[in-house]
Amino acid sequence: MKNKKPTSKIILFSLWMLLSFSFLNAQKHQVVFKDSLDGAFDLSDFLIYANGFIVVPTIITEPAVGGFGGAVAPIFLKKRAPVIEEDGTKRFVNPDITGGIGMYTANKSWMGGAFRSSTLVKPKILYRVFAAYGDMNLSFYANNLPNQADQEFKLNFKSTIFYTQWLKQFKNAKWSAGPQYLFLNSKINLPDFNLPPPFVDPKDIKSTISQLGGAVQFDGRDNIFTPDKGIRVQADFFWSDKALGSDYQAWRINLSTIGYYPLAKKLIGGLRIEGEQALGSPPFYLKPGINLRGIPAARYMGNTSIVAEGELRWDVYRRWSVMGFGGLASAFDDWDKAFAKPVVYSYGSGFRYLLARKFKLRMGVDIAKGPEDWAYYIVFGSNWMR
Template sequence: MKRELRRILTAAGLLAGLCSPSHAFMEGFIDQEDGYFDMSDWLVNRKGFLPVPIVITEPAVGYGGGLALMFVRNSMRESAERAAQTGHMVPPDIFVVGAAGTENGTRAAFGGGMVSFDEDRWRWRGGVARTDVNLEFYGIGGALDGVDRSLGYSLDGWISSQKVLRRLGESNYWFGARWIYIDFDSKLALDGRLSRLLPDEMSQKSSGLGLALEHDSRDNIFTPSTGWVGAIDAMFYEPDFGSDTTFQSYRGHVFAYWPLAKTLVLGGRADMRAARGRVPFYQMPFIDLRGVPAQRYQDENTAVLEAELRWDFTPRWAAIGFVGTGRAWGRRTNFSEGDDVLTKGVGFRYLLAKKLGLWAGLDYARGPEEDVFYIQVGSAWR
């Protein structure tokens, strides 16, 4: 067993550019208490530049991958020392650049980061990406179901998201301001027979300012077992802000976690999104569930409920079961007329970093039209 672990570690070291022939290097990835593979010490103490492989399994764009170069300015250990002084767990400052692609021709290059400052009273999260994404459009409210099932389209251009958060006193609540800028050349495989079914809003540029109120009392930012995180966001896109059209987007979500027993954790997710005004078709809300391709079910309003049960059947291994439902409505139907989208699935997790409470694994989800595999690192909910 240990020989196999060493082979895995050697391959991982080569992939990350960190391979060393020394016995001490590989022993650093073995937990001294149980003898299992564990990345705690490497993640807790490591800082500087780290190569990170990217694996993509999103059915909307197909399988793919890429590579990111991450710079960690302060280690997890240093963050823990700061937390002892401030009373709050301060995430490490991280910057990243990378590129990825998928089998359907989607390509993206990106850069971004997250920074905490002033004793974690302020946080910044932001990123910029250059994308060429190929997707399928199914019509708002499923308008294309009776004609052609979908139309291919591409989004070629730039997107930027910048967010600043301020802690409210010494609480777990944060007040934030956000700016989103999108400049896409959207190309749709359109003919005259279908134009009447498509939205008029084909704008190339969206620029909006927004506000957010967030709460985060999770016991762990990676794989929580108790507490909850939630937010209310509102974005306003106006020509005065540089947008081609006027519209608004809203989101309210809560992810909560309850320990039912020492080895059982129940998670619940409620997520609602809405858009009003002349919304570009690619920015309309969509049902976001495992087992459903991104952008598959779109409308002016969407609501999602999902539950997940994790059973830690050994200290290192866990089984996952989940079920979710979503509904989209607004353009052609009211809420009661909207059709439910049901998904379910199973998965497994391995405790990858015991000191950080970081679990990783694989999910198998069955949606209304296809079965999908997802690689998960930390929580599946974003």
């Protein structure tokens, strides 16, 4: 308690210095919050000239972490100028994205972290770095008996996470490949159960994951935030082994395709197909799961997951758009029982506002319904942003 006031003063002073620098720099470029083309509210110039940032607030309705909570992610964007190659071709460079995240939910789950996505322009290397610590209370499910409802188990995770990926662009800059690495140290607290979770191995209670892998990517989207056209395809894998300092010996293979196509002048269609396969003996919490709007995290898991989702964006009026989406997915342990359980579905709608035209950045809200619950999402860029 003695350090509370000094800490608060340091935080307030840091924020004041940051904002002062931003606005002083903005004055040199006469930054306004209206777009020069349509006069609408726009943050493009502020982000470009004032080292400005967007604070992305999110209401968390995820049932796996208590059903309600909040998260704040201050995100700094820096626009990068295109590069003219020796052969005269123009290479577009993605904006730098730097930010943090803090979250707290109704079941006392919390997490804090930081991330950066950027490009080393001369060597043509795309890199991502993420680090976080969390104290999370999560729900996992098991079906112990046939013809009965899945049983819920609430577990507490204290975890340290570090992830990084480095992709070298080829001569055709849409293609890239390189290594990636994941470190995860977790301690799981098990409440007293009448029936212990059947999926928890004793070594899962306190474990270290160290995974080395690689990725190959083709990215032909017209922008990384809210694309209007183009396709992104990625194949990647992770290898976990005692030689890497991991407590587990396992493989994980992922395939992902996301594409956008203008169906009409103001109608954009999107399709996402993803599959994930686990081999060996991974911990239960790193098995493939279903990632769909409206589906609780960790609700459906197995050694294999397959997800297909489509969406439509209708640019109704000026900067405002209406969304519609739906998806199907399945998670299972054995391919011969791939569809033994019903396929999981979700659907929903939402809206977007073109917040920064020069970045093609839209933000908005989605409302989704799965088999059990409703969920709400504040979307920065795109729900499929990768």
